[in-house]
Amino acid sequence: MRNAVIYSPQMREAxxxxxxxxxxxEISRSANQFVARVQxxxxxxxxxxxxxxxxxxxxxxxxxxxxxxxx
Numbered sequence: 205m206r207n208a209v210i211y212s213p214q215m216r217e218a219x220x221x222x223x224x225x226x227x228x229x230e231i232s233r234s235a236n237q238f239v240a241r242v243q244x245x246x247x248x249x250x251x252x253x254x255x256x257x258x259x260x261x262x263x264x265x266x267x268x269x270x271x272x273x274x275x
Contacts, residue, residue, distance in 0.1 A: 238254050239253050
């Protein structure tokens with residue numbers, strides 16, 4: 205038999221660490237391109253466009269790494 209632990213909302217706040225949102229990312233796709241909208245406290249709101257999903261993810265990762273490493 206497995207033991208289950210159930211937390212009430214009050215217990216969850218006491219036991220689990222608070223989460224902090226670092227950025228907001230929204231990715232959409234039109235007929236011929238992907239559009240990513242990113243918002244961070246340091247960098248503000250910016251938009252990326254690419255024909256491939258892989259390229260847009262690469263752009264996001266590089267820029268966010270640079271921002272959070274230096275910020």
